[in-house]
Amino acid sequence: xxxxxxxxxxxxxxxxxxxxxxxxxxxxxxxxxxxxxxxxxxxxxxxxxxxxxxxxxxxxxxxxxxxxxxxxxxxxxxxxxxxxxxxxxxxxxxxxxxxxxxxxxxxxxxxxxxxxxxxxxxxxxxxxxxxxxxxxxxxxxxxxxxxxxxxxxxxxxxxxxxxxxxxxxxxxxxxxxxxxxxxxxxxxxxxxxxxxxxxxxxxxxxxxxxxxxxxxxxxxxxxxxxxxxxxxxxxxxxxxxxxxxxxxxxxxxxxxxxxxxxxxxxxxxxxxxxxxxxxxxxxxxxxxxxxxxxxxxxxxxxxxxxxxxxxxxxxxxxxxxxxxxxxxxxxxxxxxxxxxxxxxxxxxxxxxxxxxxxxxxxxxxxxxxxxxxxxxxxxxxxxxxxxxxxxxxxxxxxxxxxxxxxxxxxxxxxxxxxxxxxxxxxxxxxxxxxxxxxxxxxxxxxxxxxxxxxxxxxxxxxxxxxxxxxxxxxxxxxxxxxxx
Numbered sequence: 001x002x003x004x005x006x007x008x009x010x011x012x013x014x015x016x017x018x019x020x021x022x023x024x025x026x027x028x029x030x031x032x033x034x035x036x037x038x039x040x041x042x043x044x045x046x047x048x049x050x051x052x053x054x055x056x057x058x059x060x061x062x063x064x065x066x067x068x069x070x071x072x073x074x075x076x077x078x079x080x081x082x083x084x085x086x087x088x089x090x091x092x093x094x095x096x097x098x099x100x101x102x103x104x105x106x107x108x109x110x111x112x113x114x115x116x117x118x119x120x121x122x123x124x125x126x127x128x129x130x131x132x133x134x135x136x137x138x139x140x141x142x143x144x145x146x147x148x149x150x151x152x153x154x155x156x157x158x159x160x161x162x163x164x165x166x167x168x169x170x171x172x173x174x175x176x177x178x179x180x181x182x183x184x185x186x187x188x189x190x191x192x193x194x195x196x197x198x199x200x201x202x203x204x205x206x207x208x209x210x211x212x213x214x215x216x217x218x219x220x221x222x223x224x225x226x227x228x229x230x231x232x233x234x235x236x237x238x239x240x241x242x243x244x245x246x247x248x249x250x251x252x253x254x255x256x257x258x259x260x261x262x263x264x265x266x267x268x269x270x271x272x273x274x275x276x277x278x279x280x281x282x283x284x285x286x287x288x289x290x291x292x293x294x295x296x297x298x299x300x301x302x303x304x305x306x307x308x309x310x311x312x313x314x315x316x317x318x319x320x321x322x323x324x325x326x327x328x329x330x331x332x333x334x335x336x337x338x339x340x341x342x343x344x345x346x347x348x349x350x351x352x353x354x355x356x357x358x359x360x361x362x363x364x365x366x367x368x369x370x371x372x373x374x375x376x377x378x379x380x381x382x383x384x385x386x387x388x389x390x391x392x393x394x395x396x397x398x399x400x401x402x403x404x405x406x407x408x409x410x411x412x413x414x415x416x417x418x419x420x421x422x423x424x425x426x427x428x429x430x431x432x433x434x435x436x437x438x439x440x441x442x443x444x445x446x447x448x449x450x451x452x453x454x455x456x457x458x459x460x461x462x463x464x465x466x467x468x469x470x471x472x473x474x475x476x477x478x479x480x481x482x483x484x
Contacts, residue, residue: 027228029382040181056338255306256292
């Protein structure tokens with residue numbers, strides 16, 4: 001039996017063995033694990049799946065080369081192992097690429113240190129990465145002609161992977177929905193939760209959920225309750241007051257910019273290491289170039305946006321390292337921002353140096369909270385939580401199940417030209433179930449700026465009868481469609 005994401009809250013069963021709150025990459029990974037093990041479950045998210053932190057990454061599967069300085073070898077090893085696994089499991093959503101880390105006379109890390117780092121990175125991958133390289137000044141400029149040549153000494157070159165973060169999350173959900181008794185509802189929030197005994201004297205969780213589009217509420221019941229709500233966890237658990245909870249997170253905001261390759265003709269990724277100790281990735285993807293990220297303390301607000309300060313920070317570093325490109329604010333196609341859920345170690349934790357290990361808490365019987373971690377290691381995070389849950393359920397965990405390929409691919413795959421077709425549009429509406437116009441354009445079609453895609457805009461205008469009755473369309477999005 002194949003269920004649909006468009007299981008409206010009013011139509012799904014009222015009891016589920018497990019309910020998962022949070023449809024980002026970690027919640028989706030947990031949902032897939034449970035579904036593949038034939039455990040009935042419901043996944044909900046207040047907004048669209050992957051619409052917050054999980055679509056706002058630097059869009060890489062990577063070991064985290066900067067964590068080598070913190071001697072965090074176990075995290076790097078684990079993340080590199082997962083990166084290379086996903087290159088085998090889902091090659092349609094990710095691909096390997098060499099990243100160059102240029103070194104200048106004034107750089108804080110000398111060239112020998114960078115060369116040692118990229119070699120160590122290969123060792124930690126079990127030599128499954130594409131082999132690292134060492135390039136001198138001339139070789140580096142031949143590869144990256146727009147780089148500043150003054151003071152350049154050479155570069156260390158290592159490999160990581162580029163990923164479509166939103167589609168990876170969505171395909172985890174599509175895969176889970178192939179199993180019986182698995183349900184997923186976007187635009188559904190948890191507004192009340194309490195643990196009490198039912199008529200058979202069994203303690204269960206009684207949940208009140210709200211359809212964020214219709215405003216209607218529905219009562220649900222479950223045995224096990226999982227919170228995979230990332231940076232919004234402390235805020236949600238305080239509001240619910242379900243159990244005693246001490247805030248655990250340091251929130252860090254990261255912003256990114258998109259440029260057209262016409263304005264920034266970069267062919268291969270470059271890693272910038274400014275004097276402030278940050279790392280900025282400059283990554284070509286298809287016909288665009290992604291630049292980020294920043295590191296700013298933040299609060300747990302939804303739908304983050306890049307600030308002008310962050311935009312100027314990234315632009316200033318691009319001008320410093322790529323003066324020949326002459327990039328300015330008017331060249332920015334789009335920007336986005338998201339929150340990182342860093343687990344608090346102490347009051348003085350440095351945002352740029354906090355490790356990305358995940359932690360799992362059990363604040364109450366049959367309640368589970370997962371925090372921290374990296375996008376790349378989401379499968380390990382999901383596995384660790386499900387193992388704990390299965391120990392309570394007296395169920396055997398099968399690690400090989402999550403290593404199988406996805407059974408439903410996205411209609412539009414990343415980095416490929418968008419083939420505009422009425423049937424494909426209808427397939428997205430029926431099988432991938434966007435509920436708003438933004439869901440359709442941004443996460444199902446992968447278009448970050450509709451103003452830069454007049455052919456898509458024209459296609460949507462001509463086929464309004466297909467999508468307009470089915471989607472909620474905010475006024476600003478509707479205006480873009482109306483513009484010539």
